[in-house]
Amino acid sequence: MKQILIQDTNGNLRKELRDFHIALTSQLRERGLSEAAQVLTVADIGIYQKGIVAKILPEGFIYGSLQIKDIAEIIEKTVQKGEKVQALAIDRKNKQMRIVLRNCGRINPESFEDYAGCDGYQGLAKALEMGPEKVIEEMKKAGLRGRGGAGFPTWMKWNITRGVAGAVKYIICNGDEGDPGAYMDRSVLEGDPHSVIEGLMIGGLAIGANQGFFYIRAEYPLAIERIQKALNECYVRGILGKNILGSNFNFDIEIRLGAGAFVCGEETALIASVEGLRGYPRPRPPFPSVKGLWGNPTAINNVETLASVPYIFLHGGEAFGKIGVEGSTGTKVFALTGKVRNSGLVEVPMGITLREVVFDIGGGVLNNQSIKAIQTGGPSGGVIPEQFFDTPIGYESLQKLGSIMGSGGMIVLDVNDCMVDISKFYLGFCVDESCGKCAPCRIGGTQMLEILKRISEGKGVDDDLKKLNEIAMAMQKASLCGLGQTAPNPVLSTLKYFEAEYKAHVVDRKCPAGKCASLTSYSITKEKCTACGMCARVCPADAITGNRADKYVINAEKCISCGQCYEVCKFASVLRQ
Amino acid sequence: MGITQQDLLQLKEKSLKDAPKNWIRVGYSTCGVAAGADVVYKVLAEEVAARGLSVEVKKCGCVGLCSAEPLVEVNVEGAPHVFYGKVNKEVAHKIMEEHVCQKKLVENHIFEM
Numbered sequence: 001m002k003q004i005l006i007q008d009t010n011g012n013l014r015k016e017l018r019d020f021h022i023a024l025t026s027q028l029r030e031r032g033l034s035e036a037a038q039v040l041t042v043a044d045i046g047i048y049q050k051g052i053v054a055k056i057l058p059e060g061f062i063y064g065s066l067q068i069k070d071i072a073e074i075i076e077k078t079v080q081k082g083e084k085v086q087a088l089a090i091d092r093k094n095k096q097m098r099i100v101l102r103n104c105g106r107i108n109p110e111s112f113e114d115y116a117g118c119d120g121y122q123g124l125a126k127a128l129e130m131g132p133e134k135v136i137e138e139m140k141k142a143g144l145r146g147r148g149g150a151g152f153p154t155w156m157k158w159n160i161t162r163g164v165a166g167a168v169k170y171i172i173c174n175g176d177e178g179d180p181g182a183y184m185d186r187s188v189l190e191g192d193p194h195s196v197i198e199g200l201m202i203g204g205l206a207i208g209a210n211q212g213f214f215y216i217r218a219e220y221p222l223a224i225e226r227i228q229k230a231l232n233e234c235y236v237r238g239i240l241g242k243n244i245l246g247s248n249f250n251f252d253i254e255i256r257l258g259a260g261a262f263v264c265g266e267e268t269a270l271i272a273s274v275e276g277l278r279g280y281p282r283p284r285p286p287f288p289s290v291k292g293l294w295g296n297p298t299a300i301n302n303v304e305t306l307a308s309v310p311y312i313f314l315h316g317g318e319a320f321g322k323i324g325v326e327g328s329t330g331t332k333v334f335a336l337t338g339k340v341r342n343s344g345l346v347e348v349p350m351g352i353t354l355r356e357v358v359f360d361i362g363g364g365v366l367n368n369q370s371i372k373a374i375q376t377g378g379p380s381g382g383v384i385p386e387q388f389f390d391t392p393i394g395y396e397s398l399q400k401l402g403s404i405m406g407s408g409g410m411i412v413l414d415v416n417d418c419m420v421d422i423s424k425f426y427l428g429f430c431v432d433e434s435c436g437k438c439a440p441c442r443i444g445g446t447q448m449l450e451i452l453k454r455i456s457e458g459k460g461v462d463d464d465l466k467k468l469n470e471i472a473m474a475m476q477k478a479s480l481c482g483l484g485q486t487a488p489n490p491v492l493s494t495l496k497y498f499e500a501e502y503k504a505h506v507v508d509r510k511c512p513a514g515k516c517a518s519l520t521s522y523s524i525t526k527e528k529c530t531a532c533g534m535c536a537r538v539c540p541a542d543a544i545t546g547n548r549a550d551k552y553v554i555n556a557e558k559c560i561s562c563g564q565c566y567e568v569c570k571f572a573s574v575l576r577q
Numbered sequence: 578m579g580i581t582q583q584d585l586l587q588l589k590e591k592s593l594k595d596a597p598k599n600w601i602r603v604g605y606s607t608c609g610v611a612a613g614a615d616v617v618y619k620v621l622a623e624e625v626a627a628r629g630l631s632v633e634v635k636k637c638g639c640v641g642l643c644s645a646e647p648l649v650e651v652n653v654e655g656a657p658h659v660f661y662g663k664v665n666k667e668v669a670h671k672i673m674e675e676h677v678c679q680k681k682l683v684e685n686h687i688f689e690m
Contacts, residue, residue, distance in 0.1 A: 001680070008685070040682055041684060042688070043685060044662070044687075046689045103638070104640060113588055113591075116592060117589050117592030118589075125582040187638065190639065222607050239580055243579060342642065344641045344642045347641070
């Protein structure tokens with residue numbers, strides 16, 4: 001029995017697809033093969049922009065750009081003989097590579113046996129055999145850099161913390177993931193809690209700590225529950241506690257919850273929060289590696305970083321170092337969201353291009369709109385316009401483009417997204433989350449936001465763009481912590497690449513994307529209106545009136561420019577200006 | 578005395594040996610649960626029990642296809658191994674009846690990674 005899967009391509013090929021489907025089933029029937037092959041439409045095969053796509057199981061052949069005339073050959077060769085039709089075949093290479101997410105979705109996260117079945121805690125066993133110095137040596141070979149955003153080499157962080165004198169040391173897992181649209185850490189904590197625990201233990205061993213902490217934001221109840229269950233299991237089994245795996249290494253782990261402050265993802269604020277104080281950052285140096293939790297040397301690592309660690313010890317640092325590109329080794333998990341067809345988590349080797357991630361894995365832009373840019377790195381990052389999509393992903397390469405790798409949020413923006421609106425959103429986020437301790441961040445952020453609001457309302461003045469730049473530079477230089485230093489990045493990068501769009505707001509008083517409500521007006525073109533009344537039904541302001549005979553009109557005085565009528569109209573009769 | 582490396586290796590061997598031939602995995606992280614994975618899991622688990630099948634139904638984490646949650650991965654002998662996305666109660670029943678029992682794939686819900 002064979003299965004022929006035909007990809008349902010979301011609209012524009014509907015008719016061709018239906019005809020192909022009918023032709024295929026009838027030809028199979030004519031040849032008496034109805035029972036030998038099941039034909040079905042499926043939601044997604046993962047091949048896009050290739051017309052009609054089919055996959056044949058169990059062989060797994062994928063054929064693209066199919067036409068009805070190809071059917072006979074497919075039946076004769078593939079269905080009857082199991083041979084591949086080379087001319088039609090698409091060679092699909094899996095561009096993802098799973099290291100951090102290696103067990104996510106495969107094991108039951110609440111089962112210790114499942115994790116043990118995937119070589120669980122074998123990396124720790126190897127690390128215990130090697131001893132701390134060799135562990136750091138191995139990490140150096142791997143070249144793993146912090147996945148939280150800054151990209152500091154993990155081995156160096158551990159080595160510095162190890163080198164500082166002190167009887168008591170700590171290691172903290174930073175699970176205070178707060179970037180809008182990023183949820184890699186949550187998925188790892190929920191899907192494979194033991195791998196993070198194992199990574200934390202190896203880190204503790206390396207720096208000479210006997211106590212570790214999970215700092216997880218309280219908005220992740222399921223992650224907290226699963227980590228707690230995993231920790232309990234570890235204590236019952238004796239993975240945590242004294243004389244771990246028969247060695248003289250003792251290690252305990254506790255959970256601390258974040259109470260919803262974005263700034264607590266910054267390491268000095270995080271430490272204050274773990275200590276039970278208000279989550280205020282403090283100037284560095286001294287760095288936490290020297291003077292951290294309760295004044296003791298402390299290493300703080302991101303969830304994704306720690307989840308990569310067991311893999312390094314299972315497969316060797318050298319093997320890990322070969323993945324990716326020079327300077328940025330290993331894989332990176334991205335939370336692909338926004339106007340993308342397949343939103344979700346993708347894990348790719350470093351060095352893959354942005355285009356491959358967005359188009360080959362993500363499937364391109366929703367509703368076949370054209371892409372404008374992607375936003376990476378959350379409120380600390382920036383936008384990358386389409387002309388740079390062939391850049392290989394790496395810490396430095398993204399930085400050069402004025403964005404950052406960040407924790408891994410990747411938001412796809414299409415032509416309907418307004419860059420002023422985007423930077424207003426991110427800056428607004430940072431203003432909300434600013435702790436208020438230092439003036440550049442507290443006052444600078446608010447001032448910039450005021451200007452952006454003014455621009456989006458069409459009240460911008462000539463030197464606004466210059467002023468934005470100046471305040472941004474001051475914030476970058478003078479803010480106390482990472483939050484304030486990086487908060488202007490979205491504004492700066494949108495200004496850099498989309499200055500014309502800002503100018504359109506300031507000079508022409510127009511929003512090219514039609515997003516800024518004060519600069520956008522809607523009207524109905526009578527000739528195109530079919531009087532279906534959908535627009536009047538969705539209008540939240542009762543601004544649309546009319547009937548079958550007279551068709552519909554928008555009352556400009558009542559209209560709040562929300563754009564819902566524009567979205568809902570199937571006949572393109574609502575005009576946006 | 579706590580667990581040793583030997584014990585861990587034995588656990589691994591045991592889990593490889595006991596690995597079920599027929600299994601169904603349900604994505605059960607926040608994304609899945611929010612989309613209704615709890616109902617899907619319940620339906621699948623109850624059906625397996627009611628029909629007396631030897632199929633393991635397991636709660637797992639998120640494979641990454643969050644837009645297609647609830648996601649169900651099915652691997653039973655006699656039918657290809659596939660992912661079903663946007664599964665609800667009705668589709669879960671269909672998966673049981675058509676895929677698991679009749680070895681025929683369910684229309685419209687297959688997602689390939």
